Amino acid sequence: MTGDVLLSVEDLTKDYPWGLLWLKHKRVLHGVSFSVSQGEITALLGHNGAGKSTTFKILMGFLRADGGRVLYRGEPLSRKARSCIGFLPENPAFYDYLTGRELLRFTAELFSLKRFEGRIDHLLRLVKMEEAANLPLKKYSKGMVQRIGVAQALVSNPELLILDEPLDGLDPEGRQILRNLIVDLKEEGKTVLYSTHILQDAERISDRAVILVKGKTVKEGRIEDLLGGETSEYEVSFKGLREAPPGAKGRWQLRGDTLYGILEKEEEVQPLVQECLRRGGQVLSLVPLRRTLEEIFMELKDESNGSRG
Structure with a gap:
């Protein structure tokens, strides 16, 4: 049901070793907490180095948190729950000799999906990549790579999509296409959590925003509440x-x-x-x-x- 909490992040901390022989530790997440509601678009905002990518890597199981917990539908985030999440990393690197369609087929086979051609056709239409589907990825612009990356993250039909800086480095037209795509995903019933430092874009398309500063959550809420408190x-x-x-x-x-x-x-x-x-x-x-x-x-x-x- 739209509005129910799907993902809860509670007091996440993360330390990285550094210095001579890595004997020292630097804390990069200082108790990050926020929630993601089902059927909504949530923006994780912050400058470069604020902890956005580190948070996403913990959510996807690529890093282990040193403290705190993550809940999915009220239960600890498990490997099974992560199978309900699609992920697009920052600056994705795909096999550039594959075509867009071949990449989606390869992803479908990794998930052991059957009769996936109809699904692939639907995703190519959704991300507006039908005409470029049979071109090798090495001929794609950055915006095209981002769009086909969103499509591959959707192959398994996840209910939550996590996108790490999907709008970064795109020209104005590319950003508009990606913004519209994120809104289209919501209209398809998906829940979207994405990070960005482009605040105008977040204000335009997001339902909620979480603001990170130096690895700490300093503000969270619905966009209209964050903006409507004062003139x-x-x-x-x-x-x-x-x-x-x-x-x-x-x-x-x-x-x-x-x-x-x-x-x-x-x-x-x-x-x-x-x-x-x-x-x-x-x-x-x-x-x-x-x-x-x-x-x-x-x-x-x-x-x-x-x-x-």
Whole structure:
């Protein structure tokens, strides 16, 4: 059922050995915790080195956590449960002499699937790779490799798909295609957990976001809750004025015959509008500017740096 918790990550820690003879240890995950709800798109956000890939490697069983636990449908994540998860690593490396269709057939055979040609045709249509299906992978662009990679992760029909930086390094058109694909997967009933440092993309397509800073979860929630808590600024525009009234706060710019102002505090809006009207101005618009994920991320990053300082 959509909205039920499918995956729970609780207080994950991970240390890497380093130094002379690897006698020292560096902690890279400091109690990472979050949940993924069934039928939703969850974005794991953070700068490079925040711990996103390490977290995914633990989820897939490639690394062992030093602390914490992972639950799948309320039970400890087992090898059987991992068979319900499809995974696309960052910068996937496939046999480049295979065609896209051959890669999907090879993957299907690894899963011992039978009568899989219909499934492969469906996946090629889903990722919009029908025309390139018979080309060798070495002729694919990075965006095409990412799309065929998503298809191979879906061959076994998993209920959860984990994508590590699927949008990284793509041109604007490639990013749009991948964004649309992730949304299409949700509409097909899949649950998607993906990582990215491209916050505008996450804001556009995700239901939930988890923000990591230096290996620690600093914020988690639904996108509308993260963005809707406060209005960061107000934009107002006037006709009939060439400049802001004396003493007006905010940032002002005259573009053509329209004067635009950005005000940082709600209490500044009404007296400013009244003064502009008194001076013969005409209000064209007054729009509260919603906070962005980028603003929230930078604030949390600054707070984290301050608390560690």
